[in-house]
Amino acid sequence: MNSLIPGITKNLNIFQMDKESKIYIAGHAGMVGSAIHRNLEKRGYGNFLLRTAGELDLRIQKDVDEFFREQRPRYVFLAAAKVGGIAANNTYRAEFLYDNLMIQNNVIHSGWNHGVERLLFLGSSCIYPRDASQPMREDALLTGILEPTNEPYAIAKIAGIKMCENYFRQYGSDFISVMPTNLFGPNDNYDLEKSHVLPALIRKMHLGRCLEESKWQEIREDLDRNPVENVSGKSGDNEITGILEKYGIIRDATPTEEGTFRVTVHLWGTGRVYREFLHVDDMADACVHMMERVDGKTLYDEMRQTHINIGTGIDQTIADLAMMVKTITGFSGNLKWDSSKPDGTPRKQLDVQLLHKLGWKHSIDLEQGIRSVYDAYRK
Numbered sequence: 001m002n003s004l005i006p007g008i009t010k011n012l013n014i015f016q017m018d019k020e021s022k023i024y025i026a027g028h029a030g031m032v033g034s035a036i037h038r039n040l041e042k043r044g045y046g047n048f049l050l051r052t053a054g055e056l057d058l059r060i061q062k063d064v065d066e067f068f069r070e071q072r073p074r075y076v077f078l079a080a081a082k083v084g085g086i087a088a089n090n091t092y093r094a095e096f097l098y099d100n101l102m103i104q105n106n107v108i109h110s111g112w113n114h115g116v117e118r119l120l121f122l123g124s125s126c127i128y129p130r131d132a133s134q135p136m137r138e139d140a141l142l143t144g145i146l147e148p149t150n151e152p153y154a155i156a157k158i159a160g161i162k163m164c165e166n167y168f169r170q171y172g173s174d175f176i177s178v179m180p181t182n183l184f185g186p187n188d189n190y191d192l193e194k195s196h197v198l199p200a201l202i203r204k205m206h207l208g209r210c211l212e213e214s215k216w217q218e219i220r221e222d223l224d225r226n227p228v229e230n231v232s233g234k235s236g237d238n239e240i241t242g243i244l245e246k247y248g249i250i251r252d253a254t255p256t257e258e259g260t261f262r263v264t265v266h267l268w269g270t271g272r273v274y275r276e277f278l279h280v281d282d283m284a285d286a287c288v289h290m291m292e293r294v295d296g297k298t299l300y301d302e303m304r305q306t307h308i309n310i311g312t313g314i315d316q317t318i319a320d321l322a323m324m325v326k327t328i329t330g331f332s333g334n335l336k337w338d339s340s341k342p343d344g345t346p347r348k349q350l351d352v353q354l355l356h357k358l359g360w361k362h363s364i365d366l367e368q369g370i371r372s373v374y375d376a377y378r379k
Helices: 031-042 061-071 086-091 093-113 148-171 197-212 216-225 237-246 280-293 296-302 318-329 353-357 366-378
Strands: 003-005 023-026 075-078 118-122 175-180 182-184 249-251 263-268 274-279 308-310 315-317 334-338
Touching (some): 031 280, 061 093, 075 093, 086 093, 086 148, 093 118, 093 148, 093 175, 118 280, 148 175, 175 280, 182 280, 182 366, 197 237, 197 249, 197 263, 216 237, 237 249, 274 280, 274 318, 274 366, 280 308, 308 353, 315 318, 318 334, 318 366
Parallel strands (some): 175 308, 182 274, 263 334
Antiparallel strands (some): 249 263, 274 315
């Protein structure tokens, strides 16, 4: 028998989800969950259990257990989480730890308690040590100190990985984990305080270009969609320029000879750290691929892993990423890096050899993906 890696054969279609059975997507309204939903629909699945956070608070154990007891999902994608960029992670440390622990504890335990046949838990590449060897292999988990700025979130995600592993060890539950790299795509969060780096870059440079060209209608439309500290498109010009300046989008007081305004966008950190990015539609495709081909026995006993990395295996500096976004958005002003702000982990490049050997590879190029995301954002 030809093996890809020990215990894994080319014929990985060992499990096929029943297209008529109930599938619960925890977090279906978010960027990750909505992408999984779209992917499953394209593959012919249609029996979905969907609940918003307002309809089902996953932090409340009693409500989650009652939902599982009444609805009896057969398959679960656990994509619900409290997420954010480096500023949000470092500011709301207790919430990131508590909320994520409660969400995953309740969903995983209720899944076991009410007979879920297959569950996939989504973590994050921040689970790896700050100074892990690059690219980061799955077995780097718990081999060193975490990055301090997102340690609470990372600890919660590590606990989720270990829950899935040990519910398999003790109960035989077919629960597995995947660790995606940094994601971007439809339904991303563009909040200037709480978003991840890529949507923050896109929005800042979009607003910067609009300020350069005095396109106030576009600025007002943007702020009507996503108000900043209660400043919306209905606010006055001075109030709008004031809030944009607070978040590092600063216009010169006087126009150039051409009648435009010079704008400087201030960005966190040095720009010298490296990050890897994956389009969320690729991530969703990889997740469904895993659910249909890899069970707990394969992952834990044959592969001797606790999770599988999902990414491109390609990274770049944040400075290079910023220049790419600058070109795509048409922003022509200055970028200024604030080295007093934290950079986070120096590098987070994933080793995706196992993912490739399991038969999946990304298909959306980073620049192509950012262009499609920006086109959708403007519309």
